[in-house]
Amino acid sequence: MRVFVSRDMASVALGADDVARAFVDAGCNVVRTGSRGLFSIEPLVEVETDEGRIGFGPVGPGDVAAILDGTHAARLGRVEALPFFASQQRFTFARCGITDPLSLADYAAHGGWQGLAAARAQSPQAVIDAVKASGLRGRGGAGFPTGIKWQTVLDAPGAEKYIVCNADEGDSGTFADRMLMEGDPFCLIEGMAIAAHAVGAGHGYIYIRSEYPYCITTMRAAIDASAHLVAPFVLEVREGAGAYVCGEETALLDSIEGKRGQVRAKPPLPALQGLFGQPTVINNVLSLAAVPFVLAQGADAYAAVGFGKSRGTMPVQLAGNVKHGGLYEIGFGITLGELVNDIGGGTASGRPVRAVQVGGPLGAYFPPSMFHLPFDYEAFTAAGGLIGHAGITLFDDSVDMAHMARFAMEFCAVESCGKCTPCRIGSTRGVEIMDRIIGARDAAPSGAGGAVGGYLDKALYSRSPARIDTSLDAQTALLRDLADTMKYGSLCALGGFTPYPVLSALDHFPEDFGASAPLKEAAE
Numbered sequence: 001m002r003v004f005v006s007r008d009m010a011s012v013a014l015g016a017d018d019v020a021r022a023f024v025d026a027g028c029n030v031v032r033t034g035s036r037g038l039f040s041i042e043p044l045v046e047v048e049t050d051e052g053r054i055g056f057g058p059v060g061p062g063d064v065a066a067i068l069d070g071t072h073a074a075r076l077g078r079v080e081a082l083p084f085f086a087s088q089q090r091f092t093f094a095r096c097g098i099t100d101p102l103s104l105a106d107y108a109a110h111g112g113w114q115g116l117a118a119a120r121a122q123s124p125q126a127v128i129d130a131v132k133a134s135g136l137r138g139r140g141g142a143g144f145p146t147g148i149k150w151q152t153v154l155d156a157p158g159a160e161k162y163i164v165c166n167a168d169e170g171d172s173g174t175f176a177d178r179m180l181m182e183g184d185p186f187c188l189i190e191g192m193a194i195a196a197h198a199v200g201a202g203h204g205y206i207y208i209r210s211e212y213p214y215c216i217t218t219m220r221a222a223i224d225a226s227a228h229l230v231a232p233f234v235l236e237v238r239e240g241a242g243a244y245v246c247g248e249e250t251a252l253l254d255s256i257e258g259k260r261g262q263v264r265a266k267p268p269l270p271a272l273q274g275l276f277g278q279p280t281v282i283n284n285v286l287s288l289a290a291v292p293f294v295l296a297q298g299a300d301a302y303a304a305v306g307f308g309k310s311r312g313t314m315p316v317q318l319a320g321n322v323k324h325g326g327l328y329e330i331g332f333g334i335t336l337g338e339l340v341n342d343i344g345g346g347t348a349s350g351r352p353v354r355a356v357q358v359g360g361p362l363g364a365y366f367p368p369s370m371f372h373l374p375f376d377y378e379a380f381t382a383a384g385g386l387i388g389h390a391g392i393t394l395f396d397d398s399v400d401m402a403h404m405a406r407f408a409m410e411f412c413a414v415e416s417c418g419k420c421t422p423c424r425i426g427s428t429r430g431v432e433i434m435d436r437i438i439g440a441r442d443a444a445p446s447g448a449g450g451a452v453g454g455y456l457d458k459a460l461y462s463r464s465p466a467r468i469d470t471s472l473d474a475q476t477a478l479l480r481d482l483a484d485t486m487k488y489g490s491l492c493a494l495g496g497f498t499p500y501p502v503l504s505a506l507d508h509f510p511e512d513f514g515a516s517a518p519l520k521e522a523a524e
């Protein structure tokens with residue numbers, strides 16, 4: 001009997017290896033797949049039957065007998081038919097959770113390499129035209145049109161050109177890059193080989209964070225297994241060393257070159273002078289992994305899905321205090337509320353959702369009153385936020401939003417590469433302001449500043465309290481001023497976007513800062 005068990009790190013962390021071993025011991029033919037993407041049913045076991053693959057989950061190693069005779073209480077039926085999966089539009093993650101990630105035969109049997117074959121039958125310009133027509137935009141955060149980036153590299157003179165895949169995946173609450181690389185690594189390799197054909201690159205690098213050791217092993221094995229299929233294009237994996245800023249494209253290039261990862265000033269654009277000074281395509285995992293679909297199914301099929309200028313699908317990642325955390329791939333346009341409440345099922349704690357942060361540590365916090373927002377680059381920008389890498393982190397009503405704002409400043413201070421002053425110094429000053437605000441709030445619930453104690457003691461440091469106006473009005477004015485300086489004066493988005501979580505927390509949750517409710521109504 002054939003049984004499918006995920007080998008994805010999230011499933012393994014929940015006990016999938018023990019479950020797989022128990023089925024092997026029971027004489028089953030166990031196929032290790034990627035994860036389907038719904039963590040509340042992991043470890044998930046699927047048993048091959050005449051009715052299709054029947055899922056059971058979550059299960060433990062002691063459940064083998066009950067699963068094999070079909071009587072186990074966690075019988076889910078056909079996994080594809082579960083509402084979480086039936087309502088998705090899986091373009092990029094179509095194979096994830098279904099195939100054996102390292103089986104070339106499985107990959108080919110499920111449509112693999114068709115995009116590369118179609119690309120190689122066309123001129124580089126025709127491939128780039130297809131990517132442009134698909135409307136694909138970079139999934140790493142900035143949403144820059146992928147086809148235009150590739151065009152710049154194709155047109156740039158250069159003795160050597162490179163394809164670099166950004167798999168640093170530093171955003172909190174995100175895991176789609178890891179899931180794709182562990183669950184369908186040939187898809188990324190195919191996307192990179194298509195990019196190489198399109199721009200004339202001979203060498204590619206996949207920069208993976210060191211916190212993903214299992215992913216690194218899987219990618220290296222997949223590169224070895226498929227080297228003959230993508231030749232003369234040559235690929236290798238480079239390991240990051242744990243700095244958030246190394247996800248920024250120019251710091252990443254420095255890191256691959258063996259230097260300390262520090263942001264480079266632009267221009268020159270990496271597309272013109274990137275890795276080792278040569279024209280370089282640098283794209284996120286999901287941008288590159290979307291390309292095989294575009295070439296195999298046609299640009300129109302991809303562009304037919306979506307909302308406004310956000311075409312195609314987005315693999316959304318639901319995390320934090322969420323009931324049904326996981327990966328949900330869907331066309332742009334679904335509302336934030338549908339994702340949080342209908343798909344995610346609200347909080348795991350069962351308490352009301354108070355805030356969601358969208359787009360990682362540099363993303364804005366949104367209250368439920370903004371859940372009507374459609375998932376769309378432009379709509380989120382207009383609402384003072386960003387989609388980023390599409391991580392959505394839920395918080396229930398026990399969250400203290402002033403502390404979250406402080407955390408954003410602290411995160412920036414810790415992760416700053418130090419190259420520019422607004423970020424390096426501004427983030428530290430920002431932590432101090434937040435300490436004063438929290439200190440004043442805790443010392444004087446009315447919001448009137450002046451009392452010294454706790455956080456405030458720390459925030460005043462060596463200065464005399466008498467010389468600082470610690471009133472909420474004075475400190476929030478200072479905070480907004482600082483946020484402006486960081487937003488417009490920083491060299492990259494680490495310093496430039498840190499104001500988003502800070503100011504969204506202040507604007508949407510002023511009561512946590514010691515302000516009164518009318519401010520909140522004004523902000524909404």
Ligand SMILES: Cc1cc2nc3c(=O)[nH]c(=O)nc-3n(C[C@H](O)[C@H](O)[C@H](O)COP(=O)(O)O)c2cc1C
Nearest residue numbers: 138139140166168169170247248249283284287493
């Ligand atoms: C501080 C910082 C961290 C970033 N981290 C990542 C990351 O982990 N992964 C990623 O793909 N892009 C990250 N980016 C965005 C990249 O700089 C770049 O926009 C992206 O790799 C371009 O690929 P795309 O066009 O396919 O999105 C980060 C940017 C900044 C400023």
Ligand code: SF4
Nearest residue numbers: 417419420423492495
């Ligand atoms: S904003 Fe921060 S991380 Fe970016 S270049 Fe300036 S100091 Fe470095």
